[in-house]
Amino acid sequence: DFTGYACVNCRKMEDNVWATEPVLPLLKDEYIIxxxxxxxxTKLDEKDWVTSSYDGKIKKTLGSKYADFQISRFGMNAQPAYIILDYNGEVLIKDPFFYNPDPIAFSHFLKEGIRKFTKKHK
Incomplete structure (x- = not known):
């Protein structure tokens, strides 16, 4: 879940999609968020600073480190962005899920992640 404190659409997803019947049980019982x-x-200790492989700049805050991880690893910088990984950090669904206020669409995305995880890790 790539999100932001100032992200209005992130709060809309949490309040109006995550909290719905088709989604909440999946998030509670099947996922680690x-x-x-x-x-x-939040400023990072100097030992935790990272130099970006994307722009070569030193990331000194938690948010800049997360933003750099998003763009370096997944090639995009948009919030909200939902990416389903397995316990090895491998992407299970190629296309992330972005803002969509439809709980059914999000529940389908989550169910597809469960299906792919189960198939891969039988």
Whole structure:
């Protein structure tokens, strides 16, 4: 879950999609959610700074580190963006899910992730 404190559409997804009947049970029972706030201004200890492979700049805040991870690893910088990974960090669904206020569409995305995980890790 690439998100942001200032991301209005992220809050809309959490309040109006995540909380619905077709979605909430899947999130609670089938997924581990890692919410990475790309605008988090928490300063990192110098030992945790990273030099971006994307732009060559040193990332000194938690948010800039997460934003760099998103663009370096997944080739995009948009929020909200939902990417389903397995426990090895491998992407299970090629296309991320972006803002869409339809709970059914999001539940289909989540169910597809479960199906692909189960098929891969029988």
């Amino acid at each position: 890692a919410s990475l706030y790309v605008d988090d201004r």
